[in-house]
Amino acid sequence: MSNNSxxxxxxxxxxxxxxxxxxxxxxxxxxxxxxxxxxxxFKDGMRRLWKNKVAIxxxxxxxxxxxxxxxxxxxxxxxxxxxxxxxxxxQVPDSSYNGLKPMEYGATEQARIxxxxxxxxxxxxxxDLGRDxxxxxxxxxxxxxxxxxxxxxxxxxxxTLYGSISGYxxxxxxxxxMRIVDIIYSLPDMLMVILFSVxxxxxLAPLIEGTFFEKxxxxxxxxxxxxxxxxxxxxxxxxxxxxxSIKQQEFILTAKALGAKPARIIRKHLLPNCISVMVxxxxxxxxNAIFTESFLSFLGLGVSIPMPSLGSLASENLxxxxxxxxxxxxxxxxxxxxxxSLNLFGDGLRDAFDPKQKK
Amino acid sequence: xxxxxxLLEVCDLKQHFNIPTGLFGSKKLKAVDGVSFAIKEGETxxxxxxxxxxxxxxxxxxxxxxEPTAGEVYYDGQLIKxxxxxxxxxxxxxxxxxxxxxxxxxxxxxxxxxGEPLDIHKLCKTKAERDARIAExxxxxxxxxxxxxxxxxxxxxxxxxxxxxxxxxxxxPKCIICDEPVSALDVSIQAQIINMFEELQEKLGLTYLFxxxxxxxxxxxxxxxxxxxxxxxxxxxxxxxxxxxxxxxYSISLLSAVPIPxxxxxxxxxxxxxxxxxxxxxxxxxxxxxxTRCPRATEQCAQEMxxxxxxxxxxxxxxxxx
Numbered sequence: 001m002s003n004n005s006x007x008x009x010x011x012x013x014x015x016x017x018x019x020x021x022x023x024x025x026x027x028x029x030x031x032x033x034x035x036x037x038x039x040x041x042f043k044d045g046m047r048r049l050w051k052n053k054v055a056i057x058x059x060x061x062x063x064x065x066x067x068x069x070x071x072x073x074x075x076x077x078x079x080x081x082x083x084x085x086x087x088x089x090x091q092v093p094d095s096s097y098n099g100l101k102p103m104e105y106g107a108t109e110q111a112r113i114x115x116x117x118x119x120x121x122x123x124x125x126x127x128d129l130g131r132d133x134x135x136x137x138x139x140x141x142x143x144x145x146x147x148x149x150x151x152x153x154x155x156x157x158x159x160t161l162y163g164s165i166s167g168y169x170x171x172x173x174x175x176x177x178m179r180i181v182d183i184i185y186s187l188p189d190m191l192m193v194i195l196f197s198v199x200x201x202x203x204l205a206p207l208i209e210g211t212f213f214e215k216x217x218x219x220x221x222x223x224x225x226x227x228x229x230x231x232x233x234x235x236x237x238x239x240x241x242x243x244x245s246i247k248q249q250e251f252i253l254t255a256k257a258l259g260a261k262p263a264r265i266i267r268k269h270l271l272p273n274c275i276s277v278m279v280x281x282x283x284x285x286x287x288n289a290i291f292t293e294s295f296l297s298f299l300g301l302g303v304s305i306p307m308p309s310l311g312s313l314a315s316e317n318l319x320x321x322x323x324x325x326x327x328x329x330x331x332x333x334x335x336x337x338x339x340x341s342l343n344l345f346g347d348g349l350r351d352a353f354d355p356k357q358k359k
Numbered sequence: 360x361x362x363x364x365x366l367l368e369v370c371d372l373k374q375h376f377n378i379p380t381g382l383f384g385s386k387k388l389k390a391v392d393g394v395s396f397a398i399k400e401g402e403t404x405x406x407x408x409x410x411x412x413x414x415x416x417x418x419x420x421x422x423x424x425x426e427p428t429a430g431e432v433y434y435d436g437q438l439i440k441x442x443x444x445x446x447x448x449x450x451x452x453x454x455x456x457x458x459x460x461x462x463x464x465x466x467x468x469x470x471x472x473x474g475e476p477l478d479i480h481k482l483c484k485t486k487a488e489r490d491a492r493i494a495e496x497x498x499x500x501x502x503x504x505x506x507x508x509x510x511x512x513x514x515x516x517x518x519x520x521x522x523x524x525x526x527x528x529x530x531x532p533k534c535i536i537c538d539e540p541v542s543a544l545d546v547s548i549q550a551q552i553i554n555m556f557e558e559l560q561e562k563l564g565l566t567y568l569f570x571x572x573x574x575x576x577x578x579x580x581x582x583x584x585x586x587x588x589x590x591x592x593x594x595x596x597x598x599x600x601x602x603x604x605x606x607x608x609y610s611i612s613l614l615s616a617v618p619i620p621x622x623x624x625x626x627x628x629x630x631x632x633x634x635x636x637x638x639x640x641x642x643x644x645x646x647x648x649x650x651t652r653c654p655r656a657t658e659q660c661a662q663e664m665x666x667x668x669x670x671x672x673x674x675x676x677x678x679x680x681x
Contacts, residue, residue, distance in 0.1 A: 249461050250457075250458055250461040250462040251461060251462050251463055253424060254456055254462050254523075254526075255464075256424055257422050257424055257449065257454045258449065258453075258475060258476045258526070258530075259446050259476070259479050260475070260479050268467075269464050272467075275466075
């Protein structure tokens with residue numbers, strides 16, 4: 001700092017510190033330039049998402065659950081369908097394995113422990129048929145999550161396509177498309193679900209024989225199909241409503257004046273503007289799907305035995321509410337945690353990717 | 360460039376909308392009812408009139424944003440008919456919209472907004488070329504290229520209108536339809552934008568159809584002015600001629616409403632206040648649309664629509680009682 005141009009200051013005077021009024025140097029000017037680095041829409045959204053502690057916690061929780069349900073069945077010594085009391089096929093089951101409390105062991109296992117062997121504990125005991133309960137819950141979570149996820153994606157795709165076409169073109173097309181939706185809407189939901197799953201289970205079995213889908217089982221596939229056929233209507237209505245209101249805005253007219261085709265207008269202008277509705281309703285669709293799946297499993301129409309799902313586990317163990325309450329609580333709480341995290345995360349996503357709410 | 364070449368011609372353009380009344384009935388709303396004009400290359404035609412007289416509809420019908428009920432639009436001597444011709448025209452004739460707030464997509468960055476016409480008409484082959492063009496366009500309208508990554512809501516009204524203009528310029532149009540481009544801006548910004556329109560016209564040789572309701576703005580920018588009333592052009596002529604010697608009773612009263620900034624002059628200025636309201640376009644009066652409020656109205660006005668007749672060179676007026 002050069003004081004040459006400045007008169008010297010008397011240390012005792014109240015005179016202003018003139019050095020503060022000196023002209024800024026080039027380096028100081030540089031500091032004053034606040035420039036925001038250029039960011040893409042996605043990056044910008046992610047940055048805002050990171051700031052939302054609740055949403056991020058939920059995201060990590062969900063990721064943790066997803067990783068856990070993939071990894072644990074690989075390393076866990078028992079499988080979900082293995083009856084521990086049956087050492088060999090055709091044998092009379094060892095009833096000491098049925099209905100074990102957490103961390104207890106069956107008769108033969110106790111003998112082996114006494115002989116100095118190390119045996120992996122049954123973390124949550126076993127069920128009535130002597131199957132390890134912990135792995136059944138893990139496996140059930142896996143099934144429920146994938147049903148929820150895939151069903152919602154199917155619903156999202158069909159609903160968005162249908163709703164946006166109907167909303168954008170309007171007029172007679174809209175009238176016809178929406179009456180079809182009304183018809184599907186007016187059918188009794190549960191009756192149709194049950195009917196469809198019965199029909200599909202019968203007809204699908206020969207179709208999928210020998211393919212990858214056979215592993216999934218007809219139950220799972222019929223659940224997906226039922227969702228695809230019935231549950232997209234509310235999504236379609238929601239998207240149509242959004243499109244109808246956004247369509248009136250001038251920037252849609254502008255895009256038309258620029259020569260944009262309907263497909264481009266829907267893809268580039270209309271759908272990005274209803275993304276928040278899509279994210280939220282998909283996030284809400286997942287728990288809905290999980291509930292429907294558990295309801296169907298309860299009726300024996302969902303996942304096929306011995307495959308567990310959270311819903312079927314909960315309903316199977318309802319009778320233990322007075323004795324072994326953990327058997328009901330564990331799958332029920334898992335559903336709660338998944339549903340809650342999905343909702344909070346969906347909220348966070350919407351906030352993050354809505355530039356209008358930018359602070 | 361020949362002086363007499365018409366770039367854009369509109370012949371007897373009609374735009375009627377069906378307005379449903381009750382369960383089955385519907386009424387015709389005649390937003391534009393037989394409008395004809397032509398704009399020479401490099402010229403600015405100002406279109407004035409009060410709210411709801413069909414100015415904006417004229418602009419939109421020219422671009423076929425609404426399919427015109429009747430009438431023809433010629434661009435450069437070519438009749439615009441069919442999807443292909445319309446699409447071709449949209450590369451040559453562009454539009455700047457009234458509301459700079461709702462005419463920009465809130466989900467898009469400035470680069471995407473300005474680059475959209477380039478993408479639609481596939482004018483840029485590589486991404487680098489596209490970026491360079493966007494930066495160039497932003498520079499033309501007085502924004503800088505760092506603004507490209509921001510969203511429209513981060514800008515002020517004037518800046519947003521500049522973005523809208525940059526978008527219109529992206530396809531290298533010859534003609535721009537300006538649909539009240541300054542009426543949503545405050546006065547100091549209006550001047551900036553108007554001056555920019557003039558600079559662009561000089562630099563790029565643009566032709567404007569300038570729609571506005573602010574008479575002073577229109578007089579400043581236009582070579583010729585057309586006055587509209589209820590879907591009809593009632594008077595058209597050179598800007599100064601219309602401003603100084605209006606002949607149609609509607610133009611006279613419209614011009615008398617222009618505020619005069621000098622109080623000494625304003626004292627002697629007589630404002631002509633019209634009786635009554637504008638009739639509903641759903642229920643148009645017979646004959647001349649203005650006759651219900653016209654001080655000169657006669658029997659003849661109720662029976663027949665007066666044609667546009669020349670009152671001075673290049674100055675036409677539709678009135679029976681001049």
